[in-house]
Amino acid sequence: MSGGLLPEGFHDRLPPMAGAASRLERAVLDVAHGHGYEQVDPPLAEFEDSFAARLKSGSARDAVRFVDPVSQRTLAIRPDMTAQIGRIAATRMGHHPRPVRLSYAGPVLKLRATELKPERAQRQIGVELIGLDSVAAAREVVTLAVEALRAAGVEDGIAIDFTLPDLIDIMAADTLTAADFAALRDRLDAKDAAGVAAIDASYLPLIAAAGPFEPAMAKLRAISGDALASRLDGLAAIAEGLGGDVAVTLDPTERHGFEYQRWFGFSLFLSGGRGPIGRGGAYTILRGDCSEEPAVGFSLYADAILALGVGQDERRRLFLPIGTDPARAAELRAAGWVTVQALDGDDTPEAQLCTHALRSGEPAAVNR
Amino acid sequence: MSGGLLPEGFHDRLPPMAGAASRLERAVLDVAHGHGYEQVDPPLAEFEDSFAARLKSGSARDAVRFVDPVSQRTLAIRPDMTAQIGRIAATRMGHHPRPVRLSYAGPVLKLRATELKPERAQRQIGVELIGLDSVAAAREVVTLAVEALRAAGVEDGIAIDFTLPDLIDIMAADTLTAADFAALRDRLDAKDAAGVAAIDASYLPLIAAAGPFEPAMAKLRAISGDALASRLDGLAAIAEGLGGDVAVTLDPTERHGFEYQRWFGFSLFLSGGRGPIGRGGAYTILRGDCSEEPAVGFSLYADAILALGVGQDERRRLFLPIGTDPARAAELRAAGWVTVQALDGDDTPEAQLCTHALRSGEPAAVNR
Numbered sequence: 001m002s003g004g005l006l007p008e009g010f011h012d013r014l015p016p017m018a019g020a021a022s023r024l025e026r027a028v029l030d031v032a033h034g035h036g037y038e039q040v041d042p043p044l045a046e047f048e049d050s051f052a053a054r055l056k057s058g059s060a061r062d063a064v065r066f067v068d069p070v071s072q073r074t075l076a077i078r079p080d081m082t083a084q085i086g087r088i089a090a091t092r093m094g095h096h097p098r099p100v101r102l103s104y105a106g107p108v109l110k111l112r113a114t115e116l117k118p119e120r121a122q123r124q125i126g127v128e129l130i131g132l133d134s135v136a137a138a139r140e141v142v143t144l145a146v147e148a149l150r151a152a153g154v155e156d157g158i159a160i161d162f163t164l165p166d167l168i169d170i171m172a173a174d175t176l177t178a179a180d181f182a183a184l185r186d187r188l189d190a191k192d193a194a195g196v197a198a199i200d201a202s203y204l205p206l207i208a209a210a211g212p213f214e215p216a217m218a219k220l221r222a223i224s225g226d227a228l229a230s231r232l233d234g235l236a237a238i239a240e241g242l243g244g245d246v247a248v249t250l251d252p253t254e255r256h257g258f259e260y261q262r263w264f265g266f267s268l269f270l271s272g273g274r275g276p277i278g279r280g281g282a283y284t285i286l287r288g289d290c291s292e293e294p295a296v297g298f299s300l301y302a303d304a305i306l307a308l309g310v311g312q313d314e315r316r317r318l319f320l321p322i323g324t325d326p327a328r329a330a331e332l333r334a335a336g337w338v339t340v341q342a343l344d345g346d347d348t349p350e351a352q353l354c355t356h357a358l359r360s361g362e363p364a365a366v367n368r
Numbered sequence: 369m370s371g372g373l374l375p376e377g378f379h380d381r382l383p384p385m386a387g388a389a390s391r392l393e394r395a396v397l398d399v400a401h402g403h404g405y406e407q408v409d410p411p412l413a414e415f416e417d418s419f420a421a422r423l424k425s426g427s428a429r430d431a432v433r434f435v436d437p438v439s440q441r442t443l444a445i446r447p448d449m450t451a452q453i454g455r456i457a458a459t460r461m462g463h464h465p466r467p468v469r470l471s472y473a474g475p476v477l478k479l480r481a482t483e484l485k486p487e488r489a490q491r492q493i494g495v496e497l498i499g500l501d502s503v504a505a506a507r508e509v510v511t512l513a514v515e516a517l518r519a520a521g522v523e524d525g526i527a528i529d530f531t532l533p534d535l536i537d538i539m540a541a542d543t544l545t546a547a548d549f550a551a552l553r554d555r556l557d558a559k560d561a562a563g564v565a566a567i568d569a570s571y572l573p574l575i576a577a578a579g580p581f582e583p584a585m586a587k588l589r590a591i592s593g594d595a596l597a598s599r600l601d602g603l604a605a606i607a608e609g610l611g612g613d614v615a616v617t618l619d620p621t622e623r624h625g626f627e628y629q630r631w632f633g634f635s636l637f638l639s640g641g642r643g644p645i646g647r648g649g650a651y652t653i654l655r656g657d658c659s660e661e662p663a664v665g666f667s668l669y670a671d672a673i674l675a676l677g678v679g680q681d682e683r684r685r686l687f688l689p690i691g692t693d694p695a696r697a698a699e700l701r702a703a704g705w706v707t708v709q710a711l712d713g714d715d716t717p718e719a720q721l722c723t724h725a726l727r728s729g730e731p732a733a734v735n736r
Contacts, residue, residue, distance in 0.1 A: 005459055006414060008438050012456055015406035015470075022407055026394065034701040036685060036708035036720065038383035039390055043489035044412070044445070044475050045432075046374060064413070064434050064445075069480060070376050077412070077432075077445065077477075088380055091373055097719035099711060102383075106475065107412050109445075112437060121411035136711040241694075317404060326609075333402040340404035343467060343504040351465035352404065 009113045009120030020311040021302055025105045025125050027152040027311070028300060032103040032127045035144055039103050042084035048076040054083035054286060062110045077109045081124050082299065086285035089130040089295075094288055098131025116275070119303060126280075128297035133282035135234035138264060139241045141280060141296045145268060146246055148300070149277075153311045157271030159247040162213070162235060163254040165261045165281070167206075170227055176200065188253040206253050213239055216250035231263055238264070268300070270308050277304045319349035319357040319366070328361065337363065377481045377488030388679040389670055393473045393493055395520035395679070396668060400471040400495045403512055408470050410452035412477075416444040422451035422654060430478045445477045449492050450667065454653035457498040457663075462656055466499025484643070487671060494648075496665035501650035503602040506632060507609045509648060509664045513636060514614055516668070517645075521679045525639030527615040530581070530603060531622040533629040533649070535574075538595055544568065556621040574621050581607055584618035599631055606632070636668070638676050645672045687717035687725040687734070696729065705731065 006012065013021055029039060045066075052060040063076040078084060081104050089100050105125040113120045127144060129137050142160070149158055168185055176184060180199050187195035188206060197204050202223075209219035221232055239248050257279055258265040265281030280298025287293050305311075318337045320329055322345060329339050340352045349357040349366045356363040374380065381389055397407060413434075420428040431444035446452060449472050457468050473493040481488045495512060497505050510528070517526055536553055544552060548567050555563035556574060565572050570591075577587035589600055607616050625647055626633040633649030648666025655661050673679075686705045688697055690713060697707050708720045717725040717734045724731040 005418070005455070006411065007436050007441070007443055010411040010413060012411065012452075012460055013407075013409035014456065014460060015408065018407040018409040019401070021409060022397065029390065033387070034706055036706055039386040040383065041381035041386040041389060043374065043378040043380065044477050045378060045489060050373065066432050066434055066479075068375050073375070075375055084380075087373070088382065092380055092382060099715075101708070109412050111434075121413060123409075132711055134711060140709060140711065338402055338404055340469070341508060343500055343502060343508065347467075 007120075009110075009118055011119070011121070016312060016315060017306060019313070020306055021123065023311045023313070024152045024300075024302055024305060025123070028125050028127075028148040029103050029105060031148040031151045032101075032144060035101070035140070037101040037103040037127050037129075037144075039105075040085060040088050041104065041106065042078070042081065042088060044107075044109075045075045045077050046084065046087075047071075048074040050087065051076050051078070051083060054086055062112055064109055064111045079110045080108055081106060082126065082128065082297065085126075085128050085297075086130075086295070089128070090285055090287050090293065098293075099137065100130045101127070102130065103127045123302040124299055125302055126297060126299035128295055130285060130295040131293060133262065133284075133294035133296050135237050137296045138234070138282060139238045141298060142238050142266060143241050145266075145278060145280060145298045145300070146242060149268070149270075149305075152305070154270060154305075156245060158245075159249065159269040159271070160239075160242065161249045161251055161254070161267045161269065161276075162239065163250070163258055163261075163265045163267075163281075164228075164231065164235070164252045164263065165255055165258040165265050166263060167228070167252050170231075171225075172200075172203065185255070189255060210251045210253075211249060213248040213250050216252070220250070220252055235264060262294075266298070268298075270305070270310075273304060273308050275304060277301055277308070315353065315355065317352065317354040317356070318363050319347075319352055319354035321358060322347075324358060328358075332358075332363070375488075377478075377486050379487070379489070384680060384683060385674060387681070388674055389491060391679045391681070392520045392670055392673060393491070396493045396495075396516040397471050397473060399516040399519045400469075400512060403469070403508070405469040405471040405495050405497075405512075408453060408456055408472055409474065410446070410449065410456060410472070412475075413443045413445050414452065414455075415439075416442040418455065419444050419446070419451055422454055430480055432477055432479045447478045448476055449474060450494065450496065450665065453494075453496050453665075454498070454663070457496070458653055458655050458661065466661075467505065468498045469495070470498065471495045491670040492667055493670055494665060494667035496663055498653060498663040499661060501630065501652075501662035501664050503605050505664045506602070506650060507606045509666060510606050510634060511609050513634075513646060513648060513666045513668070514610060517636070517638075517673075520673070522638060522673075524613060526613075527617065527637040527639070528607075528610065529617045529619055529622070529635045529637065529644075530607065531618070531626055531629075531633045531635075531649075532596075532599065532603070532620045532631065533623055533626040533633050534631060535596070535620050536571075538599075539593075540568075540571065553623070557623060578619045578621075579617060581616040581618050584620070588618070588620055603632060630662075634666070636666070638673065638678075641672060641676050643672060645669055645676070683721065683723065685720065685722040685724070686731050687715075687720055687722035689726060690715075692726060696726075700726075700731070 063079045065076045068075045108124050110120045184199045205223045209216050260283050261281035263282050267276040268278035278300040282296050284292035285295050318339050320339050320341045322342045357366050431447045433444050436443045476492050478488045552567050561575050573591045577584050628651050629649035631650050635644040636646035646668040650664050652660035653663050686707050688707050688709045690710045725734050
């Protein structure tokens with residue numbers, strides 16, 4: 001599309017897509033605002049070492065870096081905003097009573113893309129609830145994600161896939177040797193039943209305990225024992241809050257994309273989409289004293305959502321001929337019209353992509 | 369404020385300031401949308417040489433640069449968005465009939481700050497009308513700037529200072545030697561009456577032709593002759609569209625900040641502010657064939673506007689005790705409340721900065 005004008009992985013959002021992106025962002029932030037989440041807006045760049053401490057290791061390497069002529073230190077452009085929100089919650093807002101509810105939206109930049117995610121300049125939108133990772137906190141955040149998608153214009157086809165990122169740690173860390181433990185994780189990641197059976201067949205049912213939520217939970221309860229019971233109860237309570245028209249699945253050993261999530265994680269999907277349109281879960285942020293503080297949150301991938309046609313408005317534009325009274329034009333805008341004023345005699349409704357034109361003082365449809 | 373957490377010239381926007389910034393941006397984009405301006409969203413980074421060709425020379429040097437591992441070419445983070453809008457209008461939207469009306473909002477980054485503008489990470493909001501720089505186009509854009517400020521919550525105290533950036537070129541380029549011409553510009557920039565008189569006393573009245581619009585225009589008409597008459601008529605027509613409650617001044621030889629403006633430029637001020645809160649005027653963009661195309665537009669400086677307290681909402685937050693019915697909570701949000709759900713029994717309205725709490729099913733003010 002961009003004909004070599006822009007580097008690979010960068011693109012312009014043009015009308016009407018940029019407007020749709022803006023509406024999506026507003027819908028999410030507005031829903032979060034209604035639930036008490038207040039917006040924060042960290043800067044595009046920070047000291048690299050501040051990022052490095054707070055980003056999962058892979059992301060810090062992905063950042064664009066440059067030397068600051070003022071401080072002579074290395075700065076990085078943010079490859080992700082979650083780390084910045086964590087920094088704000090831990091430092092500038094460290095004295096606020098917990099939980100702190102924050103929302104954010106803005107562009108992020110990656111130096112390198114992956115084959116699966118070729119975009120290097122993207123917009124990130126998200127909410128974070130900091131200070132708690134209880135079932136009640138998780139339920140609030142997951143419900144909010146669904147409510148935000150609905151507010152953005154998604155009517156149906158929302159699906160959530162839950163995972164338990166530290167399931168294996170809890171089930172197997174005390175019973176297997178380190179080598180077998182690492183091998184088990186690896187084989188479970190690959191969904192390799194024979195490989196899992198070769199290490200310890202008792203973990204084999206974990207592969208089967210994936211799919212639609214209720215049956216998968218039943219299988220998991222049957223095999224996982226008491227250590228995980230409270231956590232499965234929690235997951236059930238989260239899913240229960242979602243209402244019947246969200247498709248819920250469970251993939252208990254899925255860890256890809258959840259490298260820094262803790263007791264639960266989730267991916268959001270829309271029907272027709274190829275990959276997730278958002279992701280969230282429980283994680284921890286670093287406090288000022290380097291201790292860890294629990295948090296729950298999610299990020300939405302604006303580009304993936306927009307690619308599915310969400311939030312695209314019908315364009316209704318009213319052409320105003322030369323000499324239209326500005327007061328009448330203001331009236332029409334107040335009534336919801338987008339007005340396009342002709343600035344010279346040659347201008348036409350067609351040239352201005354107008355669906356309507358003012359004739360004898362009233363909007364009339366333009367035949368096209 | 370940031371206690372060494374962030375590099376000099378970078379800052380976090382926290383609640384409630386980030387929310388106010390978001391509301392300001394929405395107000396401006398919404399007003400522009402009502403007048404047919406459609407949003408575009410260019411990426412944070414582009415090929416450096418693409419920027420260099422389209423930015424006024426100073427700005428390209430201000431950009432953060434890095435080598436793209438994919439293309440092996442130098443990319444730059446945008447120090448300004450106007451050049452990107454010009455690129456989009458000239459290339460991707462080059463086939464659209466003119467005028468093309470575009471709006472944009474986003475962060476920009478400068479490697480170096482100036483003493484007057486110490487911020488290096490700022491938000492830019494603006495509109496551009498591309499393809500025309502007629503009086504009608506200029507009037508639309510200037511009126512839009514004022515309407516946008518009002519929509520953002522500015523009730524009074526808006527002032528506009530007009531300038532005629534190429535006035536001296538038109539008056540003196542054919543009559544003075546190159547050396548005297550350069551000296552004259554320099555002395556006029558310094559508002560140095562004695563210096564101007566020493567070059568050619570006939571330009572001395574230009575210094576006096578500054579101040580409140582009507583008397584300044586009268587003085588300018590008396591001295592400038594026919595060459596400028598149509599342009600002064602145009603400026604008068606632009607100012608006329610503004611209504612009586614905008615303070616209008618003229619500083620005809622002001623060129624600082626208008627290095628790339630052509631026949632007219634303007635600075636926006638709010639009472640109580642130290643510097644301009646926005647700037648605009650007529651300029652040209654480079655077409656794909658390197659010819660020039662006229663344009664008119666303005667940018668608003670979000671930080672300067674927010675510093676004056678514009679758009680700050682009263683915070684009204686309603687605390688919901690544990691066990692509040694989610695359906696009742698949704699009702700309250702639909703009625704305009706921000707609800708903050710208690711997630712454990714220790715949570716209090718005070719800790720959550722709530723002004724109200726739900727008691728016996730109804731919001732009641734919290735005494736503080």
